[in-house]
Amino acid sequence: MNGVHDLGGIQNMGPIQYEKNEPVFHAPWEGRIYALNRAVRALRKWSLDTDRYGLEVLPPADYLRMSYYERWVVRMFAQVVQFGLVSQHEIETGKPDAGSAKATPALTASMSSRFLNRGIPPGNDPNVRPLFKVGQRVRARNINPTHHTRLPRYARGKTGTILRDHGVYIFPDTNAHFLGEKRQHVYSVRFAARELWGESASPRDFVHLDMWDDYLERV
């Protein structure tokens, strides 16, 4: 989706607001919503890709105005209802509906360190063949999907070089929407800054993006 989250290359966003000795969380609720997100996602009702899309659908003005964890709060309220963990009625009353079955948490304190060690599956699957090889010139496809994608606008239609094949990963564009994992190779693709931004860019600057097979085409 060509959303405001796709920030690369936008200008006039102001100076970087650097905070010295910044705390991990600025208020206790930030830590709680962070942990709630991790604990609820352990129920495996949706994926990290769906989570990312859940922020991209925020209205642009809200996205820019809200703090990072405020976005997480709004997303969490939307998701727990959307994916059936909580009813709208329960949100309104703040209490479990009468007669609703009590669930079992997917994540307990004793498991939390083990849970933290469980991440994205290894990027190796010999059955999935790469479509491109290291050193090859490639062009990022000019696509403008309305769904989740990890191909930023600033790279679309641009030509680069495959620097490294990182192995096989789940394809976020489909996985975010429960349309399958569509595993494929991910590559580091190196783009000259001048290819991306024109002649005013430094000839010695390069931008590297990690790109799935489906984002690329032969030159």
Added chain:
Amino acid sequence: MEYNRSVAKSKKPPVGRRGFIKGVAAGAAAVAANSPLTAAQESTAHDHEHQAVPSDVALRVKALESLLVEKGLVDAAALDALVDTFEHKVGPRNGARVVARAWVDPAYKKRLLQNAPAAIAELGYTSGQGEHMVVLENATKVHNMVVCTLCSCYPWPVLGLPPVWYKSAPYRSRAVIDPRGVLKEFGVEVQDDVEVRVWDSTAELRYLVLPERPAGTEKMTEEQLAELVTRDSMIGVAKATRPGGGGSK
């Protein structure tokens, strides 16, 4: 331009649990109605008062947590453990130890550059968002810096959770189009003959910059060297601190 955290600082008097949890639900539903994925929310959104942005966010989060705990969906002690982990156990000191080891041990550095997840795990740091680590080595003529233009991807096991500026629009927008300007804003002057490599974390690879070892540190111990390795130097927006201070935020 400043994106304040007005909601976090809201001084509105607390309202009843029903009221505040409902307010967020309406706000979320109104937001979700824009999404094809969440179109089902639209019908319910119009039944409730609209509120574009939640206020009294701390109370709303507390109410949501209580509801999820009562329903047996989450365990409050697990939430405590997660918060404790990121506040006290995981952070840039982990990454600093990795960098210091690489500075003093050429064989470790070689392993780190070839297979970062395994080399980092040697020091005991493994967890989510670090399974696919790549280490980028800075040198006299090469400067690497890391960004996530689309969201907030960051190598948690070695750096902890990212600072606000890393997740905010000014850095995310400018790092890819004006990296030298961004570096200057951080106090780093990069000479014209130095190659700047920006890494936009668009997939599940996570990047850690291995900063250059400062001059005059030949006699320092690994532990002392780790003190020179700042979080910012491992994101690539600063250099490692020179002995006696300086060189980095």
